Amino acid sequence: MKIEKVTFISPELPYFNLVTHAVFPEYGVPLIATITRDAGYDVKCYVEHIGPIDWDDVMKSDVVCFHAFSSTMPKTIDYIKKIKDVKPEMPIIIGGTHASVMWEDTLQYCDLVVRKEGDETLPEVLDTWKNDGELAKVLGISYWDHGKVRSTPDRPFTQEFETIPDLELIQGYMNWSRWKLLRKLKMRWQLLQTSRGCPYDCSFCIAPRELGRAYRLRSIDNIIEDIKYQQKLVGSKYFFIVDNHFTVNRQRTKDLLNRIIEEKIQWYGICFTRMEVARDEELLALMKKAQINTLYMGLESFDNNVLKLLNKAQTQEGLRKSLATIKSHGLRVLGSFVMGSDEDTVDSLRSTIQSAIDIDIDYVALFPLSGYPELNSPNIKINRFFLPSWDRLDGTFVMFLPKNMKPSTLQKEINRAYKKFYGPKQVMRRIIQGDIMCGLKRIAYYYWSWEIRRSTSKWIKYLESVEGKYYDENEKLIEEMLPEEGIHPAKFPGSTLAAGLERTAITMGGD
Numbered sequence: 001m002k003i004e005k006v007t008f009i010s011p012e013l014p015y016f017n018l019v020t021h022a023v024f025p026e027y028g029v030p031l032i033a034t035i036t037r038d039a040g041y042d043v044k045c046y047v048e049h050i051g052p053i054d055w056d057d058v059m060k061s062d063v064v065c066f067h068a069f070s071s072t073m074p075k076t077i078d079y080i081k082k083i084k085d086v087k088p089e090m091p092i093i094i095g096g097t098h099a100s101v102m103w104e105d106t107l108q109y110c111d112l113v114v115r116k117e118g119d120e121t122l123p124e125v126l127d128t129w130k131n132d133g134e135l136a137k138v139l140g141i142s143y144w145d146h147g148k149v150r151s152t153p154d155r156p157f158t159q160e161f162e163t164i165p166d167l168e169l170i171q172g173y174m175n176w177s178r179w180k181l182l183r184k185l186k187m188r189w190q191l192l193q194t195s196r197g198c199p200y201d202c203s204f205c206i207a208p209r210e211l212g213r214a215y216r217l218r219s220i221d222n223i224i225e226d227i228k229y230q231q232k233l234v235g236s237k238y239f240f241i242v243d244n245h246f247t248v249n250r251q252r253t254k255d256l257l258n259r260i261i262e263e264k265i266q267w268y269g270i271c272f273t274r275m276e277v278a279r280d281e282e283l284l285a286l287m288k289k290a291q292i293n294t295l296y297m298g299l300e301s302f303d304n305n306v307l308k309l310l311n312k313a314q315t316q317e318g319l320r321k322s323l324a325t326i327k328s329h330g331l332r333v334l335g336s337f338v339m340g341s342d343e344d345t346v347d348s349l350r351s352t353i354q355s356a357i358d359i360d361i362d363y364v365a366l367f368p369l370s371g372y373p374e375l376n377s378p379n380i381k382i383n384r385f386f387l388p389s390w391d392r393l394d395g396t397f398v399m400f401l402p403k404n405m406k407p408s409t410l411q412k413e414i415n416r417a418y419k420k421f422y423g424p425k426q427v428m429r430r431i432i433q434g435d436i437m438c439g440l441k442r443i444a445y446y447y448w449s450w451e452i453r454r455s456t457s458k459w460i461k462y463l464e465s466v467e468g469k470y471y472d473e474n475e476k477l478i479e480e481m482l483p484e485e486g487i488h489p490a491k492f493p494g495s496t497l498a499a500g501l502e503r504t505a506i507t508m509g510g511d
C-alpha cells in the first residue's frame with residue numbers, strides 16, 4: 001500500500017473542561033506525530049481547538065489517525081464518516097486511552113486500533129502496511145481482517161521516550177498572538193513529560209493500566225532540551241508536567257530539580273504527586289526553588305472509608321499532616337477529588353469540601369467517580385452506567401447511578417461544592433489572610449466553575465427525568481430495579497458486550 005502522507009486529528013472536546021481556557025494539545029498527539037515524521041512520513045497534525053481542520057488537505061492523506069477521548073468519539077465518528085464518504089478506502093487508525101480500553105467498540109468505526117502506547121506500535125503498523133507485511137506480527141493492535149476482528153497481544157511498555165514533540169506540526173499552533181489569546185480568554189500552557197507509569201493501584205484510575213506500574217524515566221538532558229525548545233518557540237512560562245506521579249523516584253526528581261535550578265530556567269511548573277512527597281522536606285524545598293510551585297494531588301476525599309474503597313493507600317490523618325508540611329514550604333496545592341463512590345453520602349461530600357476549606361487547600365478540581373462500561377469495571381458495575389452517548393464520559397458529568405444518592409443529587413453537590421469553595425466568602429478570606437494571588441486566581445476559577453455549572457445544568461434536568469424509579473425515598477439505589485444490561489443497554493454506547501462478539505472472532509496473537 002502506498003503510504004507517504006499521514007494526518008493526525010484530535011477533535012475538540014464538546015463541553016467545558018479543565019483546560020477550556022488553555023492552548024494545550026493532548027501530550028501524546030504531537031509526540032506520536034513527531035515519531036511518525038521521524039520515521040520518514042509526511043506528517044500534519046490537527047488539534048481542533050488550536051487550529052481548524054483543512055478537510056481538502058485531509059482528503060489527500062494516505063492514512064488518517066485520530067486521537068479520541070471518550071467525549072470526542074461522536075465527533076470522531078462523524079469525521080470518519082465524512083472521510084469515508086469521499087474516500088471509502090482511506091485507512092483510519094484510532095489511538096489514545098478511550099480506544100485502548102473500549103477497543104471493540106472503537107473498531108466498529110475504523111480499520112485499526114492502537115492500544116496503549118503508540119510510540120513503537122504506530123510506525124510499525126505504517127511500515128507493515130507500506131511493505132505489505134503481516135499485521136498479526138505487530139504487538140498492541142486490534143484490526144479487521146476479512147470481516148473478523150483480530151487482536152494481537154499487548155506490547156511491553158516503551159522503555160525509551162526521548163522524542164521532543166515538534167509543536168509546529170500542529171497546524172495553527174504558532175498563530176496565537178497575545179492579542180488573540182486575550183480576545184479568546186486563553187493562555188498558552190506547555191506540556192512536559194519526565195516519566196511514565198505509577199506504582200500505585202487506585203481502583204478508579206486508568207493510569208497503571210495505560211502506562212504501567214513500573215516507573216520509567218526520560219533522560220534529564222532530553223527534558224532540559226525540551227523545556228528550552230518550548231520556551232524559545234513560544235516564550236511561555238507555564239508548564240504542566242503530565243507524569244502520573246512526578247516524585248516516585250525521589251533521588252532522580254532531586255537530580256532533575258537541581259539541574260533546572262543550575263540551568264536558571266524561569267518557569268512556573270505544576271506536577272502530579274501524592275502525599276508521600278511530604279516525607280522528604282529537602283525535596284519540597286527543591287521543588288519550591290526550582291519553581292514547581294503547584295502540586296496537583298489526588299486527595300480524592302477526607303473520608304477514610306471512601307479512601308479505602310478507592311484503594312488510595314492514604315488516610316485523612318496522613319493527608320492533613322502532609323498538606324501542612326507541603327504548605328509550610330510555600331507550595332500551592334491543587335486538590336483533586338473523586339466524588340460519589342459507594343462509600344460517599346451527601347454528608348461525606350460536604351464534609352470533604354469543608355475540610356478542603358479548613359485546611360486551606362489553594363484550588364480544587366472535582367470529578368464525579370468515573371470508569372468505562374466494561375464487564376469487570378472496578379467501581380461501577382456495568383448495569384449502573386448511565387451513558388446515552390459517549391460525549392458525557394469526560395470527567396464532568398455524572399454518568400452512573402450512585403449507591404447513596406441520585407445522580408442528579410451528586411451532580412448538584414459537585415456544583416454546590418465548587419460554588420462554596422470558589423465563592424466570594426472564600427475569595428475574601430484568602431485576601432484578608434494576605435494571599436492576594438490565591439484570592440485573585442479564585443475569582444478566575446469562580447468564573448470557570450460557573451461555566452462547568454452552567455454546562456451541567458441541562459444534564460441535571462435530564463437525570464431528573466429518568467432516575468426516579470431507581471431510587472427509594474431516601475435516595476438509596478434499588479439495584480433490583482436495574483435491568484441486567486443497564487438502562488442504556490450495555491450494548492450502547494459500547495462495552496465489551498457491544499462489539500457484537502457473536503459477529504467476530506477475537507483472537508489474541510494471530511490465528
Ligand code: B12
Nearest residue numbers: 017018026027028065067069070095096114117118242395
Ligand atoms: C496528564 C493528563 C491530563 C493533563 C494534561 C492533558 C494534556 N493535554 O496532555 C490535564 C490535567 C490538564 C488533563 C485534562 C483533561 N483530562 Co486528562 N489525563 C492526563 C493523564 C493523567 C495522562 C495523559 C498523558 O499525558 N499520558 C502520557 C502520554 C504519552 O500518553 P497519551 O497521551 O495517552 O498518548 C499515548 C497513547 O495513548 C497513544 N496515543 C495517543 N493518541 C494517539 C493517537 C493515535 C492515532 C495513536 C495510534 C496512538 C495514540 O500513543 C501515545 C504515546 O504513547 C491521563 C490518564 C492516563 N492515561 O494516564 C488523563 C486522561 C487522558 N484525561 C482524561 C480527561 C477526561 C481529561 C479532561 C477532559 C478532564 C476534564 N473534564 O476537564 C481534560 C481534557 C484536557 C485536554 N484537552 O487535554 C481522561 C480521558 C477519559 C476518557 N474516557 O476519555 C484520562 C484517561 C483520565 C481518566 N479520567 O481516565 N489531563
Ligand code: SF4
Nearest residue numbers: 198200202205207244
Ligand atoms: S490516582 Fe495517582 S497514585 Fe493512584 S494510581 Fe492513579 S496516578 Fe497513581
